[in-house]
Amino acid sequence: MSLPGTAPAEALDIEAWDAPRSVLLDTEGAVEGSGPDRGVALHYGRPVHEQRALEAGDAVVDMSQLGVVTVTGSARLGWLDTLSSQRVQDLAPGQAAEILLLDNRGHIAFAHGLVDDGETAWLIGEGAAAAGLVEFLTSMRFMLDVEVAARDDVAVLAAVGDGRDRLAATRPIVLWDDPWPRTATGSTVYGPPDADHPGRLTPVSYAVVPREGLREAVVTALAEGEGRVAGRLAGTWPLEALRVAAYRPRQGYEVDEKTIPHELDWLRTAVHLSKGCYRGQETVARVVNLGKPPRRLTLLHLDGSEHITPNNGDQVELDGRVVGRLTTVVRHGTDGPIALAVLKRSVPADAVLSIGSVAAAQEIIVDPAGDSDARPETRPGAEFRRRRG
Numbered sequence: 001m002s003l004p005g006t007a008p009a010e011a012l013d014i015e016a017w018d019a020p021r022s023v024l025l026d027t028e029g030a031v032e033g034s035g036p037d038r039g040v041a042l043h044y045g046r047p048v049h050e051q052r053a054l055e056a057g058d059a060v061v062d063m064s065q066l067g068v069v070t071v072t073g074s075a076r077l078g079w080l081d082t083l084s085s086q087r088v089q090d091l092a093p094g095q096a097a098e099i100l101l102l103d104n105r106g107h108i109a110f111a112h113g114l115v116d117d118g119e120t121a122w123l124i125g126e127g128a129a130a131a132g133l134v135e136f137l138t139s140m141r142f143m144l145d146v147e148v149a150a151r152d153d154v155a156v157l158a159a160v161g162d163g164r165d166r167l168a169a170t171r172p173i174v175l176w177d178d179p180w181p182r183t184a185t186g187s188t189v190y191g192p193p194d195a196d197h198p199g200r201l202t203p204v205s206y207a208v209v210p211r212e213g214l215r216e217a218v219v220t221a222l223a224e225g226e227g228r229v230a231g232r233l234a235g236t237w238p239l240e241a242l243r244v245a246a247y248r249p250r251q252g253y254e255v256d257e258k259t260i261p262h263e264l265d266w267l268r269t270a271v272h273l274s275k276g277c278y279r280g281q282e283t284v285a286r287v288v289n290l291g292k293p294p295r296r297l298t299l300l301h302l303d304g305s306e307h308i309t310p311n312n313g314d315q316v317e318l319d320g321r322v323v324g325r326l327t328t329v330v331r332h333g334t335d336g337p338i339a340l341a342v343l344k345r346s347v348p349a350d351a352v353l354s355i356g357s358v359a360a361a362q363e364i365i366v367d368p369a370g371d372s373d374a375r376p377e378t379r380p381g382a383e384f385r386r387r388r389g
Helices: 047-055 076-083 127-139 161-168 211-222 236-245 281-289
Strands: 041-043 059-062 067-072 096-102 108-116 120-125 147-150 154-160 174-177 204-210 232-234 295-302 315-318 321-332 336-344 353-355 358-364
Touching: 041 047, 041 236, 047 059, 047 154, 047 232, 047 236, 059 161, 059 211, 059 236, 067 076, 067 127, 076 108, 076 120, 096 281, 108 127, 108 174, 120 127, 120 174, 120 204, 127 147, 154 161, 154 211, 154 236, 161 174, 161 204, 161 211, 204 211, 204 236, 211 232, 236 321, 236 336, 295 321
Parallel strands: 059 232
Antiparallel strands: 059 154, 067 120, 067 147, 096 108, 108 120, 154 204, 174 204, 295 336, 295 358, 315 321, 315 353, 321 336, 353 358
8 A cells, every 4th residue: 555645545455465364253154254354254154134133233243354553642633633534633532433544636545433532543444454554654653742553452343223232231442433424514425415325224333342352242242131132143244235235435345546535425424624734635625616526436236137146346337338347246135136336427327237247227326416515506716707808
């Protein structure tokens, strides 16, 4: 991963990443995942049942493949504020935020959840991005009172909805409640308003626990108690199915070397439009005020009649022309085969697309018009047009 500001952003090198192997892969029925989710269970034999348990708040997911980076020191939040897309300098202990670190051209280099415990800022993101994030942050320390560290001694668990109480029962080091899809103060949206967004139905929480105590934390989270039934382990498959249905972008899948946050509707939770200067801010502001994102995230409903499922990265075509690529393909317990895809913005919203022999219908996420609700009605500076002599 090249450092933002010194070279263009690059897609994560997942293949070169030395993924940690979770102790929970020894659980009966566990099938290991792949790509950004290798090292943990894809499922434990019954992915549809696992998804239902997740939605009911009766399951937890081993997400110990994720990377955790900590920043300590009195200047940590103000420093992260100057580097990132989000306003976090006044973040209260326990308050969740999401930040993007961009390169000079506004392309996404890092995407991380952030929660501060009053002494330490905890950054949760892709495991393959952790080393690059530490390298970049360390290079930007200068003389400030901050220390950066990759935390290989901790692991992450996830749960949906009421499952947050199960995570809290483990007495985690910190809890991060993913803000998606609630539009943050000072931000804007390119997709549906909060009240209509499907992501509001499946809020996700993440707990950071000691890696050596991961198995014990899971036992505690799944135990009966206080009117709660015994829970079960769920794999990344059902959690990813819920993520896709929630239109939720993820760096390890939706981001490539050209991605700007507008294309993925990622401004809504991770970008503050009026905070101080940071790398890539010019691109963020220019596209909001003057331009349109060149691509757009969409959800595709895949034809499952041929019992053929496309793969992540497959090309999406319209009338024989390549117009985008699949980023995350999942089989949802209710909706069947669905996928997130990044398409050219100009692709008609009602066009039926194809991936090989598989037809795909669009469910619009990012508006093909390319306008956010913060875009001015008239182009800034129109009142200063040159007068004709």
